[in-house]
Amino acid sequence: MVELTLLGEVTLRVDGRPVDLGPARQRCVLAALAVEAGQLVTTDLLVERVWGERAPHRVRATLHTYLSRLRRVGAEIARRPGGYVLLVDERAVDLHRFRALWTGSRSVSALTGALALWRGEPLAGLDGEWVEAERARLLAERLAARLDLLDARLAAGHGGELVAELGALVAEHPLDERIAAQYLLALHRAGRSADALAHYRRLRDRMVEELGTEPDTRVRDLHQRILGADPALVVPARGTTAVPRQLPAAPRHFTGREAELAALSATLDAAEPGSTTVISAIAGSGGIGKTWLALHWAHRNADRFPDGQLFVDLRGFSPDGEPMSPSVALRGFLQALGVEAGRVPVDGHARAALFRSLVTDRRMLLVADNARDADQVVPLLPGGTTCTVLVTSRSHLRGLVTGHGAHHLALDVLTDAEARALLAGRLGPDRVDDAATAELVALCGGFPLALGIVASHAQTHPRLRLADLVAELRELGLGALDDSDPTASLPTVLSWSLDALPEDRARAFALLGTAPGADIGGPAAARLLGLPEPDAEAVLADLEQASLITRDSAGRVRMHDLLRRYAASVARDNGPALRRLLDFYTRTAVAGDRVIYPHRAALPFDPSDVEPLPPADEAAAMAWFDTEHANLLAAQQTAIAHGWHDTVWTLAWAVTAYHQLRGHHQVRLDVWYPALAAADHLAEPLTGVLAHRFLGSALADMRRHDEAVGHLRRALDLASGLDVPNELANIHRTLAWTYAQSDDLRTALRHAVEALELHRSKAESVWVADALNDVGWLHCRLGDYATARDHCQAALDLHRRYRKPHGEATTLDSLGYIEHRSGDHRRAIRRYHEALALRRELDDTYETANNLDALGHPHLALGEVEQARAVWLEALELYQRQERDLDADRVRRQLADLPR
Numbered sequence: 001m002v003e004l005t006l007l008g009e010v011t012l013r014v015d016g017r018p019v020d021l022g023p024a025r026q027r028c029v030l031a032a033l034a035v036e037a038g039q040l041v042t043t044d045l046l047v048e049r050v051w052g053e054r055a056p057h058r059v060r061a062t063l064h065t066y067l068s069r070l071r072r073v074g075a076e077i078a079r080r081p082g083g084y085v086l087l088v089d090e091r092a093v094d095l096h097r098f099r100a101l102w103t104g105s106r107s108v109s110a111l112t113g114a115l116a117l118w119r120g121e122p123l124a125g126l127d128g129e130w131v132e133a134e135r136a137r138l139l140a141e142r143l144a145a146r147l148d149l150l151d152a153r154l155a156a157g158h159g160g161e162l163v164a165e166l167g168a169l170v171a172e173h174p175l176d177e178r179i180a181a182q183y184l185l186a187l188h189r190a191g192r193s194a195d196a197l198a199h200y201r202r203l204r205d206r207m208v209e210e211l212g213t214e215p216d217t218r219v220r221d222l223h224q225r226i227l228g229a230d231p232a233l234v235v236p237a238r239g240t241t242a243v244p245r246q247l248p249a250a251p252r253h254f255t256g257r258e259a260e261l262a263a264l265s266a267t268l269d270a271a272e273p274g275s276t277t278v279i280s281a282i283a284g285s286g287g288i289g290k291t292w293l294a295l296h297w298a299h300r301n302a303d304r305f306p307d308g309q310l311f312v313d314l315r316g317f318s319p320d321g322e323p324m325s326p327s328v329a330l331r332g333f334l335q336a337l338g339v340e341a342g343r344v345p346v347d348g349h350a351r352a353a354l355f356r357s358l359v360t361d362r363r364m365l366l367v368a369d370n371a372r373d374a375d376q377v378v379p380l381l382p383g384g385t386t387c388t389v390l391v392t393s394r395s396h397l398r399g400l401v402t403g404h405g406a407h408h409l410a411l412d413v414l415t416d417a418e419a420r421a422l423l424a425g426r427l428g429p430d431r432v433d434d435a436a437t438a439e440l441v442a443l444c445g446g447f448p449l450a451l452g453i454v455a456s457h458a459q460t461h462p463r464l465r466l467a468d469l470v471a472e473l474r475e476l477g478l479g480a481l482d483d484s485d486p487t488a489s490l491p492t493v494l495s496w497s498l499d500a501l502p503e504d505r506a507r508a509f510a511l512l513g514t515a516p517g518a519d520i521g522g523p524a525a526a527r528l529l530g531l532p533e534p535d536a537e538a539v540l541a542d543l544e545q546a547s548l549i550t551r552d553s554a555g556r557v558r559m560h561d562l563l564r565r566y567a568a569s570v571a572r573d574n575g576p577a578l579r580r581l582l583d584f585y586t587r588t589a590v591a592g593d594r595v596i597y598p599h600r601a602a603l604p605f606d607p608s609d610v611e612p613l614p615p616a617d618e619a620a621a622m623a624w625f626d627t628e629h630a631n632l633l634a635a636q637q638t639a640i641a642h643g644w645h646d647t648v649w650t651l652a653w654a655v656t657a658y659h660q661l662r663g664h665h666q667v668r669l670d671v672w673y674p675a676l677a678a679a680d681h682l683a684e685p686l687t688g689v690l691a692h693r694f695l696g697s698a699l700a701d702m703r704r705h706d707e708a709v710g711h712l713r714r715a716l717d718l719a720s721g722l723d724v725p726n727e728l729a730n731i732h733r734t735l736a737w738t739y740a741q742s743d744d745l746r747t748a749l750r751h752a753v754e755a756l757e758l759h760r761s762k763a764e765s766v767w768v769a770d771a772l773n774d775v776g777w778l779h780c781r782l783g784d785y786a787t788a789r790d791h792c793q794a795a796l797d798l799h800r801r802y803r804k805p806h807g808e809a810t811t812l813d814s815l816g817y818i819e820h821r822s823g824d825h826r827r828a829i830r831r832y833h834e835a836l837a838l839r840r841e842l843d844d845t846y847e848t849a850n851n852l853d854a855l856g857h858p859h860l861a862l863g864e865v866e867q868a869r870a871v872w873l874e875a876l877e878l879y880q881r882q883e884r885d886l887d888a889d890r891v892r893r894q895l896a897d898l899p900r
Helices: 024-034 043-051 059-072 094-102 108-116 129-155 160-172 177-189 193-210 217-227 258-269 290-300 326-336 348-359 374-380 398-404 416-427 434-444 448-460 466-476 478-482 490-500 503-512 522-529 533-545 561-570 575-596 618-642 645-662 665-679 686-701 705-720 725-741 745-761 765-781 785-801 805-821 825-841 845-861 865-881 885-896
Strands: 002-005 011-014 077-080 083-086 278-283 309-313 365-371 388-393 407-410
Touching (some): 024 059, 024 129, 043 083, 043 129, 094 129, 108 129, 129 348, 177 217, 193 217, 258 278, 290 365, 290 388, 374 388, 434 466, 448 466, 503 522, 503 533, 645 686, 665 686, 686 725, 765 805, 805 825, 805 845, 825 845
Parallel strands (some): 278 388, 278 407, 309 365, 365 388
Antiparallel strands (some): 002 011
16 A cells, blocks of 8 residues: 655655655655646656756656656556656545545534644655745645634634634734634634724724725624624524424325435445535436425434434525525524524524534434525535435536535436336225226326326226226327426326316416415415305315315415416416406505504505405504515516506505515515506506605615605605695605705705694694604704604604504604703603504514614613613614614614723
8 A cells, every 4th residue: 555645744655664765856756746646747747847947958867767766666657648647546645635625524523634634844855946836835725724624613613712823823924814804703702802803903904004905894794793792603502402393294105216215324324423414415307206205214214313303495496486595594494493583693604604503513404405506505504524414406416516525316207116106005006907007107207296196186086997097198198208307298297187177176276376476375365266265275175185286384375386387377367366366465455554554544546346354453464464575566566567557556555564664665666666657557646646755755765865855856746736735745744854864954844844734734633743743853853952842742642642653653762862862861761662662562673773773872871881782782683684784884883882
């Protein structure tokens, strides 16, 4: 056995004994071949590496002598056309073993083993231009591997014990931002946050002075998270994580696949203790049974994973939406592992690091179903050496195979024996006729989904002989199912399945495929189908029995990607059904909006006479909007495509209050731009006024001042020709808010006073309260606290009289601001807490964040630093969750300025 070392003095051992490699240039010949072991090195390149550009006249003869001597001491060097090859297993060369370990799993154990191969300066005892260049390159690789090991240890929760090592590295590489980030995190975890912040300042000052640039985004973000005491930077203690059991139910009627099941088990059995995470990637076309195989194996081997099982459907090939982002999947994993929602990091990289830290050294199974590509899976991979990952995808995920050592398992159609067993299991052995079954299996091509549909049809027609089914299948040409592309063949099976259903069930299946959104609830499905809910429930139960739809625990209907596409392709005259569904969504959204804001002005027209599903209270309304939000947006797109302008406009109107409460400013724009276009087709002129006003309001909240004012001025012009004083007042109120956002307070106050006078002219006391609050708040901004207090107190009395909790909370917030600005900080805190209690009760997360932000200032004014820190940290988390970057940056600065 030959062993060659380059990471230190160049040596060769044969059967464990060192051999004499001769003079330095002879050893250099061996090293020049060994760095590319198994690869051809041309004679010219070999000469250049050993002798440089000034090689002696008879250099080739000298080279042949050196090669002969090296062969005699045990080096197997072969002559090839144009050069030479060192015939040695790469594992016998320490340099190649180092690179394999380094670029493999990147686990702590693998990286530690890689660095342990180094015995000093590489290529020690040799000199020359090539040697110096190669030595510098190898030392750079060593540093990179060392930093990778430090990253892995930090991800595993280490910190304080790394400070000394990182401090030495910082001294050697003072401007290396990767090392700086590692050092900051290690100091922070060691309880030396002040030292971490001080080092960041030194780094920044030096980079600005010497390089003329700021630290990169990664270092700046880490600095801000340390300033904000981000809890995700500190890995939870062992023993605090939950034991998740997320596997869906084991598939019924699972048949065959014994070879594949054995292969999965063998992969796990063959893993060496302490080796990298075992990854198996199951690949195959849609409907081939990948998920069934994964779940059946997972349940069969669940006892091998005592620390839990995680499951996620990554929706990689969904035709009606984007694949799930790794960040969203990680949030689900972290919450399943017991991390509180408020402690889940916002940053995707931080989520991945926290996930790896929580599962390291735990014996867990992770099933990632329906992955789009390797990039979607890589962030979900555990970083330890004890977990097993099972991935299913229509793609082969070569990136996982080559980059992460995944074991590829291609899933093909069922064998004839397995297909016959599947039919016998579903239909019973007495009903399976051998001759008919053989032809049936051949026609279905062993495709599991096709066989399942056939079996379902046969189950619903117990008197139908398999021979009759075979005759129908033969006529419909289902032999196309042998094609590897299911989209080219499954429609044939599905068309037969659809024809076999009763007419009302077949039509229901087709209509469900046209429903906007990824799923549909039972009441909405009933409206789409035009049936009473009990009758619709019976139809859905039959479709579920026929394996054409699935329903979750809440009864929401989903369809397989291919089934949905096929159903939509065969739908006929579905316009009235879609209109019923969209009218139901619209009327229910209007009813929900009315529950959230009972005092809001009525719609300018009646949207439809479809019976809505009115929510019982505000919490139920918000829950309905949360569940149906994506479907409502998809419904508006459907209405746009059909030219249903009234629905386009009304849906935008009905979701506005919900969007404001959730802080969905961009989505507000997305729904109101098409609504503004739809208003041009509507007879009611007020729709254009309202569209411009709501667009202006959303733009103002996004700090797009000029665009906001443009839309609001247009709304004012349109409304001036109508007898709508309350709407004119609302436009002036929105203009007041817009100008206040840009600190033009005098202009803002003029608009607020105009709004108040307009509301008073109509004796609309319920709206007078809002205008009074606006005027009071602006007087406070201008320093007139007595006038401000009088107006806001009057507003509060009216809000309470008319039971307007949203307005009451807003006015209490204004009164808190007035008391703080006028110096009564204790009273300000009481007012802010009253407002905060109402906003939490109303589930108004957007204004809750603002309220918490404001509350910190009177606490700080009273010297209550920890109370200020607590509310600002909570505000920061909400701002980050709502992606309100400017507000989040401001609160970070406030936290940074707090005394320690």
